[in-house]
Amino acid sequence: MEQLIVSGLAMGSIYALVALGFLLIANATGAINFAQGDMLMVAAYFAITASAYLSLPLALAYLAALLGMVVFGLVFQVVAYRPLRDKPVFTTIISTLAVGIFLRHAVQLIWGVMPLGLPGFFGNQPLQLGDAVIAPQNAFIIAVTLVLILVLHLFLSRSALGRMMRAVAQDAETARLMGIPVDRVVVATFVLSSLLAGVAGLLVAPLFTVSADMGVLVGIKAFIAAVIGGFGSIPGAIIGGLLLGLVEIFAGAYISSAWKDAVAFVILIVILFVIPRGIMGQPISEKV
Amino acid sequence: MSGRELEPPRGKPRRSIAWLAAGGGLVLLLLLPLEVPSRYWLHLLNVAGIYAIAVLGLNLIVGYAGQISLGHAAFFAVGGYTSALLALNLGVAFALSFPAGGLVAGLLGLIVGGPTLRLRGPYLALATIGLGEVTRLTLINLPGLTGGAQGLKNIPSPAFGPIEIATEQASYYFIMLLLALAALLTLVLERSKIGRRFMAVRESEVAADCAGIDPARAKLLAFSLSAIFGGLAGAVYAHFIGYISPDTYGTELSILFLTMLILGGIATVPGAILGAFVVTFLPEWLRFLHGSYMMFFAVGVLLLVIFLPSGVVGAARRLWTRWAYSGDQTEAEREARAWWSRLTTP
Numbered sequence: 001m002e003q004l005i006v007s008g009l010a011m012g013s014i015y016a017l018v019a020l021g022f023l024l025i026a027n028a029t030g031a032i033n034f035a036q037g038d039m040l041m042v043a044a045y046f047a048i049t050a051s052a053y054l055s056l057p058l059a060l061a062y063l064a065a066l067l068g069m070v071v072f073g074l075v076f077q078v079v080a081y082r083p084l085r086d087k088p089v090f091t092t093i094i095s096t097l098a099v100g101i102f103l104r105h106a107v108q109l110i111w112g113v114m115p116l117g118l119p120g121f122f123g124n125q126p127l128q129l130g131d132a133v134i135a136p137q138n139a140f141i142i143a144v145t146l147v148l149i150l151v152l153h154l155f156l157s158r159s160a161l162g163r164m165m166r167a168v169a170q171d172a173e174t175a176r177l178m179g180i181p182v183d184r185v186v187v188a189t190f191v192l193s194s195l196l197a198g199v200a201g202l203l204v205a206p207l208f209t210v211s212a213d214m215g216v217l218v219g220i221k222a223f224i225a226a227v228i229g230g231f232g233s234i235p236g237a238i239i240g241g242l243l244l245g246l247v248e249i250f251a252g253a254y255i256s257s258a259w260k261d262a263v264a265f266v267i268l269i270v271i272l273f274v275i276p277r278g279i280m281g282q283p284i285s286e287k288v
Numbered sequence: 289m290s291g292r293e294l295e296p297p298r299g300k301p302r303r304s305i306a307w308l309a310a311g312g313g314l315v316l317l318l319l320l321p322l323e324v325p326s327r328y329w330l331h332l333l334n335v336a337g338i339y340a341i342a343v344l345g346l347n348l349i350v351g352y353a354g355q356i357s358l359g360h361a362a363f364f365a366v367g368g369y370t371s372a373l374l375a376l377n378l379g380v381a382f383a384l385s386f387p388a389g390g391l392v393a394g395l396l397g398l399i400v401g402g403p404t405l406r407l408r409g410p411y412l413a414l415a416t417i418g419l420g421e422v423t424r425l426t427l428i429n430l431p432g433l434t435g436g437a438q439g440l441k442n443i444p445s446p447a448f449g450p451i452e453i454a455t456e457q458a459s460y461y462f463i464m465l466l467l468a469l470a471a472l473l474t475l476v477l478e479r480s481k482i483g484r485r486f487m488a489v490r491e492s493e494v495a496a497d498c499a500g501i502d503p504a505r506a507k508l509l510a511f512s513l514s515a516i517f518g519g520l521a522g523a524v525y526a527h528f529i530g531y532i533s534p535d536t537y538g539t540e541l542s543i544l545f546l547t548m549l550i551l552g553g554i555a556t557v558p559g560a561i562l563g564a565f566v567v568t569f570l571p572e573w574l575r576f577l578h579g580s581y582m583m584f585f586a587v588g589v590l591l592l593v594i595f596l597p598s599g600v601v602g603a604a605r606r607l608w609t610r611w612a613y614s615g616d617q618t619e620a621e622r623e624a625r626a627w628w629s630r631l632t633t634p
Binding site: 026031032034079080083084087088089090091093094095097098099101102105106108109220223224227231258259261262264265266268269272273 | 356358403404406407409410411413414415417418419421422425426428429540543546547550579580582583585586587589590593594597
């Protein structure tokens with residue numbers, strides 16, 4: 001039972017991190033990045049390259065992978081978003097989907113189709129906490145996510161750049177009139193989002209294997225988590241992520257593991273029926 | 289909004305040239321199976337024809353009604369499985385199982401469309417991806433009915449009484465006939481009140497609502513019709529190929545359908561067909577790329593939405609309009625035509 005809760009919260013933390021990445025970009029630009037899940041996969045391959053091929057120590061390899069994600073976020077922004085920022089929404093949906101397909105096949109071409117393994121900082125020795133037995137990696141995931149959320153909160157509420165990001169998210173036009181360099185803030189948003197996906201990738205990779213498709217379902221489920229929480233709301237995305245992780249793990253354990261991946265979609269449909277604006281959502285109306 | 293106001297401006301376009309080209313094209317199409325390089329080519333032509341029917345359907349919801357869908361493969365799957373199961377388990381004739389495939393897919397569209405079409409843009413994209421994934425999972429996890437991950441084998445070829453459509457050549461004429469009917473139907477729809485309602489909703493739901501159109505109903509109708517097309521195409525596909533499995537119907541197939549539509553030209557009938565044929569043959573033409581084909585495909589899609597978002601036919605149509613009406617008299621007429629071409633090509 002405790003074990004299920006911990007692994008549910010751990011998976012939920014991953015969804016929350018990826019969902020936050022979705023949100024930051026969506027709030028700043030109105031675009032949804034359908035390659036967010038694939039970014040997570042890219043980070044895992046970066047780390048494998050740094051540790052296995054360049055034989056860096058693990059901590060350095062992780063750091064190198066995150067640096068790689070900064071560059072990746074910059075390039076991604078230039079390729080998939082910038083040329084389409086004034087075009088209809090559907091064009092960025094297609095362009096980010098295309099980048100996702102590209103990444104999955106590029107990765108297979110470079111690292112092969114066989115799944116690889118990324119070592120974590122802890123072995124597989126389970127941790128005894130009172131009566132509960134938990135996997136150390138799961139505890140690590142939850143701890144890192146908590147710290148990251150706190151740091152993100154401080155960054156968005158205290159730092160100049162974070163405040164600029166929030167201003168752009170609220171109203172890009174007005175922000176521009178106030179002298180905020182909107183374009184550069186958008187670039188920073190993409191980098192931050194890429195970093196969040198990267199951290200999620202490095203955290204989740206030691207739990208499973210690293211393969212080209214590892215990010216696809218995580219990305220879709222994280223998006224669902226954001227919608228469950230009420231799209232646009234940061235606390236909503238975190239709550240939605242954790243909730244989805246928990247429900248999924250319990251459904252997998254008590255109902256059917258074959259249908260585990262369908263649970264997220266069923267929740268999505270139920271939420272859309274019952275509370276279309278999500279748990280923490282603001283009422284919305286179409287702009288005329 | 290009355291139909292009158294959306295009437296295309298009448299002028300003196302060089303219609304005769306268009307008719308001549310269409311006639312020539314038809315003769316060429318009829319003679320094509322006698323002169324293809326190989327049987328495999330003919331097979332690909334047939335697959336492309338089936339895809340084109342599905343893409344014509346996708347065009348109704350994406351092109352005319354302006355609602356993105358990444359779940360079209362679900363209808364293609366449901367149509368295929370319905371028709372194949374009817375034929376395999378109950379021995380139902382193709383003439384009945386084929387429309388049944390379209391009907392069941394259309395019903396699924398009607399049921400799912402209600403809640404999902406309230407969503408817009410990326411959220412709708414997400415929900416339709418969900419539809420596709422859940423459909424695929426259902427096909428895998430109901431092995432008693434659907435054969436599970438192994439799928440269904442030995443699906444009989446389409447047959448009408450004693451006439452069996454078994455060879456690639458016979459299939460070619462059968463599929464092209466169906467495609468022609470589907471194209472004709474969408475062309476009629478495009479010019480009908482219903483089609484204009486779809487386009488009005490695409491341009492602005494609020495404005496359409498004010499003009500007395502129920503946007504929710506228009507979208508649901510477009511979605512259900514598109515599902516029927518997808519289901520019918522899927523049914524033909526199942527009987528033509530003879531073997532189906534859940535692997536065929538992933539989200540990548542939905543993305544493929546959407547790519548065909550965008551490449552050819554969104555909201556155009558010739559574009560939907562052209563796109564289906566080009567994208568089906570692309571892997572053949574780019575064989576030298578081997579394993580890296582999908583990478584180049586993705587780059588191509590990216591370049592497409594950046595540089596040619598209205599597709600080949602959309603761009604060609606704009607050039608054609610400019611040329612065909614180049615001798616225009618008044619400013620008002622030119623404006624009316626520019627407005628019409630904006631309306632018909634988003």
